[in-house]
Amino acid sequence: MVRIGIVGIGFMGMIHYLASRRLKGAKVTAICSRDPKKLAGDWRGIRGNFGPPGQVMDLGHVKRYSQLDDLLADPAIDLVDICNPTHLHPATAIAALKAGKHVLVEKAIALETKDADAMLKAAAAARRKLMVAHVLPFVPEFAYAAEVIRSRAFGALQAAHFRRIISRPDWSADIADVSKTGGPAIDLHIHDTHFIGLVCGVPAKVFSTGVLENNAVAYLTTQYLYGPGGPCVSCSSGALAMKGRMFTHGFEIFLEKATLVFESGATPLTVLTADGKQKRPRLKGGDDPVNAFTAEIQTAVDDISHDREPDLLSGKLARDALALCHKECQSLRTGKAVSL
Numbered sequence: 001m002v003r004i005g006i007v008g009i010g011f012m013g014m015i016h017y018l019a020s021r022r023l024k025g026a027k028v029t030a031i032c033s034r035d036p037k038k039l040a041g042d043w044r045g046i047r048g049n050f051g052p053p054g055q056v057m058d059l060g061h062v063k064r065y066s067q068l069d070d071l072l073a074d075p076a077i078d079l080v081d082i083c084n085p086t087h088l089h090p091a092t093a094i095a096a097l098k099a100g101k102h103v104l105v106e107k108a109i110a111l112e113t114k115d116a117d118a119m120l121k122a123a124a125a126a127r128r129k130l131m132v133a134h135v136l137p138f139v140p141e142f143a144y145a146a147e148v149i150r151s152r153a154f155g156a157l158q159a160a161h162f163r164r165i166i167s168r169p170d171w172s173a174d175i176a177d178v179s180k181t182g183g184p185a186i187d188l189h190i191h192d193t194h195f196i197g198l199v200c201g202v203p204a205k206v207f208s209t210g211v212l213e214n215n216a217v218a219y220l221t222t223q224y225l226y227g228p229g230g231p232c233v234s235c236s237s238g239a240l241a242m243k244g245r246m247f248t249h250g251f252e253i254f255l256e257k258a259t260l261v262f263e264s265g266a267t268p269l270t271v272l273t274a275d276g277k278q279k280r281p282r283l284k285g286g287d288d289p290v291n292a293f294t295a296e297i298q299t300a301v302d303d304i305s306h307d308r309e310p311d312l313l314s315g316k317l318a319r320d321a322l323a324l325c326h327k328e329c330q331s332l333r334t335g336k337a338v339s340l
Contacts (some may be wrong), residue, residue: 001024002301005077005101007068007092008084009033011048012106016083016133018052019293026079026301030063032071039064048104049247050167050289068092074097079104079304081133081297085180086187090115097126104131105299108190109318111182113326123315131300132312132318134194138295140283141262141269142195145253148260149199155256156270157200157230160191163263164249165219167241178216185210185217186325189237191249193328194321196224196311200233202320208331211240222328225337291311 004020006013009031039059046054055193065071067146072080072095080096081087082105090110093103110116111131123130136142149157166188179188203224208221219238226233241248250263259272271279277333285291296313303310323340331338 002078002296002304003029003076003340004079004081005030005032005065005071005074006081006083007032007045007071007096008082008088009035009038009043010085011046012084013066013083014043014046014054015048015051015290015293016081016106017057017338018298019290019297020081022294023298023301025305026297028062028081030065030071030074030077031059032065032068034066036066038191039066046209049169052290053064068095072096072101078102086182087111087180090119093119093130094122097128097130100126100128102129102131102300103306104133104297105314106133107132107194107318108182108186108322108325109315110322111186113319116315116322120274120315120319129222129300129304129310130315131303131313133293133296133300134191134318134321135292135296135315136191136195137198137312138285138299139289140285140292141264142251143285144269144281144283145196145251145260146199148255148258149253154258157231157253157255159254160200160251161233162196162235162237162249164188164192164235164237165245165247166239167246168239176180182325183216183218184239185220185329186322188239189220190325191319192235192237194318195326196233196235197317197320199223202340203233204326205232205337206324206328207330207337208328210332211238212332215261217329217332218234220328220332221311221330223227230262244333253271264300 041057041059043054080101189242203226205225208220211218219240224233253260262269284308327338
């Protein structure tokens with residue numbers, strides 16, 4: 001049994017708690033929050049842009065800590081699940097690793113690449129796993145796309161375009177604070193750079209254009225330049241939409257023997273084949289968005305239980321995704337292609 005302690009009970013902490021109730025071979029045994037109301041189980045003030053609203057929770061079966069050091073000193077915790085704001089991820093993760101705990105940290109791994117490198121170094125020194133909770137590879141449509149691209153079930157990837165657009169985030173004070181999240185170019189767009197790194201690898205260069213608001217990158221469109229023979233890949237991501245369209249994501253993926261098309265809320269995942277036929281693959285996970293987080297956390301649990309190196313939750317992959325975001329912002333600001 002893998003025993004989990006969740007640090008930070010905001011929106012993502014709540015989602016991880018709900019997702020963890022469906023795990024096999026693991027359970028949440030402790031939570032940590034500085035908010036006395038949340039420790040008492042009053043989560044009604046929590047809200048986000050998907051999933052259920054916060055409610056009153058029965059926490060009688062879990063230990064409750066107001067201080068991180070007390071949770072880290074608990075010998076009955078194997079995995080620390082870090083869901084506090086991104087600017088706190090490095091210090092929290094490194095402290096947990098030094099305490100001998102495995103770590104699952106919400107995306108983004110950090111705000112700066114040097115901090116991500118320090119986290120990877122701490123994991124290696126502690127001989128513990130540093131896993132980063134990028135949920136997109138567990139979202140059914142993206143999980144299917146990743147599987148067929150990586151397996152070459154429809155031949156090699158030739159080209160792809162990804163989209164991730166939200167309205168300006170006003171559901172959380174923290175998520176709108178660039179100093180805590182990095183703004184849309186990191187907090188939002190890192191989903192895309194992580195997925196692109198997973199299925200395409202790290203490009204040689206990036207070239208980005210976009211929109212700056214208050215000197216922060218609010219929206220960008222990027223060309224990922226892989227060089228001769230590489231796939232033609234692009235992505236548009238940002239927070240510019242009006243509230244009537246709070247969130248949408250999707251892709252067009254062009255493989256040698258098929259085209260994959262998906263846009264949330266508009267076009268279900270469809271496979272187009274050379275004979276003119278269309279099919280809608282049977283997807284795993286259902287419509288409940290919490291299921292993707294259960295699959296994500298279950299993978300972390302299984303990686304620990306079987307002592308295997310993380311693949312979809314790789315700390316190195318998450319670090320490279322962060323580096324990609326920064327290079328794209330540099331390209332946008334300079335108007336030039338930037339090498340990785």
